[in-house]
Each structure stands twice: as C-alpha cells, then as structure tokens.
Amino acid sequence: MDLTRRPRRLRGDGVRGLVSETSLDASDLVAPIFVDATTEERVPIESMPGHERVPISEAVARVEEVLATGVEAVLVFGIPESKDERGSRAWAQDGVVQEAVRRISAETDAYVITDVCLCEYTDHGHCGVLASEARERWEGGAHDGDGDGLTVKNDETLDLLARTAVSHVEAGADMVAPSAMSDGQVGAIREALDDAGHENVPVMAYAVKYASAFYGPFRDAADGAPAFGDRRHYQMDPANRREAMRMAARDAEEGADVLMVKPALPYLDVVADVRREFDHPVAAYNVSGEYAMLQAAGEMGWLDVTESAYESVLSIKRAGADLIITYFAEDIAAALE
Template structure:
C-alpha cells in the first residue's frame, strides 16, 4: 500500500505546536462564570469551607469582594451569586428584600468592580422555610402561578441593585414572561434573562444543598424540575422560554446532558450556557484527591467537552482554577 492510499491523521498530531494550530475547540476566560455563595449577617471577612465541595466557601461581603478581585486579576469576567439569608419564611421574603443578601452583594461588587458582569440566581428555595422553589398549598403542593409574582419581584430587586443578568432557576411555568414584564414595566428592559430553561431533577445537586443550605424539608423537586429521561421535553421548555422573552438558555447539569446541549445548539441560535454543577465538581475533586485522576487534565477535558457540545458559556466551580490553567 502506498502512503497516499490511506489517511494519515497523525501528521496533524505530531508536535504540540501543530496540535495547537489545528485545535477546533478552545476554552477561554470569556467562556467562564464563577458561582459564589454569600452569607447575610456574617462577619464581612467570613469564610467557611464547604465540606462537600473542597475549595469552595460560604463568604461574607468583604471576603466575596476579595476573592472576586483576585479572580478578576487573572481574567475572570462574570460571576453568579447565590444568597444565604439570616432568616427564612414561607413567602421567601428575603429573596426580594431591598437590603437582602444578594442585593447587597450585587451593589458591593458593582461598586468595587464596575466592569464585572454580575449574574444573579433568581429562585426562592434558599429563602423559604420549607426549602421548595415556590409557594405551598395547605397540602404541601408547590403552587405555580402564585409563585410568579414573587419571582418577578426578586428579579426586579436584583436589577435595581445593579445586576447585569438575572437567571431564574425555579422551573415554574411562565416565570420568564412574568420576569420580563416586571423588568420592562420598571425601566429595566435592557437587562437580559438567562433562563435555566432545561433543568433536570438531578442527583448531582447534592453538594450544592450543603453550600446553599437549600435542601427541601420534605419531598423532592421532581414535580417541577425535569425528568432526566426526557429529551424532547427539553426542546419544548427551551422554546417556551424563548417565546416568553429569555435572551439566553441554560442546560443543567452539563456533562450528563451533553446530548441535550448539542440538540439545543442545532435547533436555536440563542446563546447557550451549561452549568457544571456541584456533584460534577465534587466527583472530580474527590478522584483527584485520591490520586485517581490528574485534576487539571480532567477538568480541562470536561470543559472542552461542554464547549464542543455547544455551550457559549460555562458556569463552573472550577472557574478560578481554570484561569490559572489558561495562564500557565
């Protein structure tokens, strides 16, 4: 057989420089959004390690600002904020309080870092005494329509505090439309909505519930988050949110649902985010700590897979680490 009779793909893999030149997918600082957990009424310098998420912390306002500042010096451009209120109640009043924990964190970060893109998670589960993402009926059912006004009030309060993007994660039907109307009617028509359009009832959220102290007091969230077995439903959810005014869509979790992410990329032109969630993070951390994998290589391989599948944005707790990897 002559050399020209078969494909010699190894020619383009021969050296590191050639591999870099022909690389099809590259993760950059522009792709990354780093989540942070901020605690109300804590000492401003408060930093509490999250046991199930090594390297992650619950933070007071000063500690949050300091960590964000260090990350920005390495290239971070966007953050996603979650709040832990001092008190919870049945109506999640801390979620939309003018001086609530997220509202104060947004104001602080925009004051300290005007060029930082601040995204806020819009949900009620961290603020309700029962840990569910909406209002409850007397029998414990999560009520859809009565929840919409509270979600809209929460998003509006974040926008008033200076948020650049609001990201509803509750999975109530119609919440994007309710939030879009509230923003538009109050002078915030310029604020984009990043919808958690395709959020599955996943087993990979466990460590997050320790981080955000948001585990439901009873039952589960399967009646409003999506069945992991369903793919066509994801297309309907995405189309519905775009129709209601979403500017960006999200798939959550990321790696177990790359097929969904890729299908969405083929079917819509809106920017797509993928959330590499707490369980995905903790599994890699645990394996690396046990010496079973090379953490840097495994993280970058995972991020590349997410971007290759179609994500424009990647929300990941590894964002600070990836900034170091990219600079190395």
C-alpha cells in the same frame, strides 16, 4: 496497505493548535460565588473543596479573586439571615444578594449575574409558594413525599420571582437567571423588568433543568435542600430529551436571551440539541456534583484534577455551550494562563 491518509501529520506540536476545532478561554467561564448573611467570616464548603461561603463584607474581595484569574463573570447566590414561608428575604431591599451586588457592582468590573429562586429563602426549601395541604402535611410531621403533587403553587410564585429579579437589577445586577422551573417565569420576569425600565437587562433562563442527583453539594453550599419531598414534579425527568426542546422553545418565546442546560456533563446530548435548534447563546452549568466527584478522585490520586476538569469543560464547549458556569472556573483560567 494505503497510508496516504495519515491523521498523525496534524497532531504535532507545531500544527496541533492551528487545526484545533474547539477553543476554551477564561471569558467563556462564569464562576459561582456564595454570599452568606449569617456569618462574619469565610466558611469552607466541605463537599466542595476549595470553595467557601463568604460574608457580605468579603463579597468584593471574593469577586476580585475571581477577576484576577481572567474570569470576567460571576453568578451570585445568597444565604439569607432568616427564612419564612414565602421567602420574603429574596426580594428584600437589604437582602443578602442585593447588598452583595451593590458592593460588587460599585467596586469591581465584574459582569454580575444573579440566581433568581426562592429555595434558599423559604423555610420549607421549595422553589416557591407551598400549597396549604403540603405545608400542613410537613408541619404535621409527614416527610414521605410530595403526595398530591401540589407542593408548589406555580402561578402564585411568579410574582415573587419577578419581584426578586427586579430587586436584583435595581441593586446592580447585569443579568438575572431564574432557576425555579416555574411555568411562565421568564415571561413574568421579562414583563416586570420592562415595566420597571430595565428592558436592556438580559434574562438567562434555566430552560432545561433536570431533577438531578448531581446537585447535592450545592444544597449544602446554599442551604437550600427541601425540608421534605423533592423537586421532581417541577424539574425535568432525566429520561426526557424531546421535552428539553419544548422547554427551551417556551422560554425563548417568553423572551429569554440565553438558554441554559443544567447539569452539563450527563446532558451533553441536550446541550448539542439546544445549540442546533436555537440561535440563542447557550449556557451549561457544570454543577457541584460534577465538581465534587473530580475533586474526590483527585484526592485519591486517581485523576489529575486540573487536566480532567479542563477536559470536562472543553467537552461542554465542544457540545455547543457558549458560556459555562463551573466551580472550576478559576482553576481552569489559571491553567490557561
């Protein structure tokens, strides 16, 4: 037996770190936070143990908690005080995200990214302007699906997303992240930001966003579940890998500065594909369902949550993500310390 090649030689404690191929740092992580205009106190998110909705008055304190762990960036989601047909609170000057971002930007050194979508703000819970036929079916009590596939009017939604992005930046956001999966959203937002004098503000595109079963806890957290139907006709089919390259290429051509894949763990092959094909920084979103399932296993005593979370996020980095949005950000950063 030839034992001249012994990989174990490089697995000892003294040398292991020197030959480690992938490193994970708190600066790689982005922590999502939820700001709720309907509450005056922190509200635990039951399906996401350890996370809360915080009132606007607590937004700065929440971000300071994140910064204390070494994580430098946050992704802000808002729950508005009211909803309507077009989601007008999404771009309101006194909207929940706008108010929170003003305070966070003024009082902390956090890098502030904002989610740009309408689903949390529309009364129907879809990511844009609802077609009249679909709204009539919904108001008439038909909740059995999307029917003719005209639930969201793509082109009419673009202007609203652009207005929302500009309002976030004017409030102090450092980066905007459009997530509606509307065709042309990156180009519309890039043009609007440039026209408003914000040509140096980057756009992180939810370029490859799948219609995933792993979003359930988030929809509880952000109060953004569709009132009827689902989002499969404007989010990607989980079966499709080649389409992801077309989606990423489109957003890159429209001016995206960062390309995101969402979710992360079931789509590590896609993360690796995007990393290989594009020079852009690559983001991956370790979503709420991925978080919740590890927490549930930890509560049962089946897994060590911190170790399994670290290994999961490390796998996302190894697949090629430059930055990782994760609900484990604070826990992992604390463990790294």
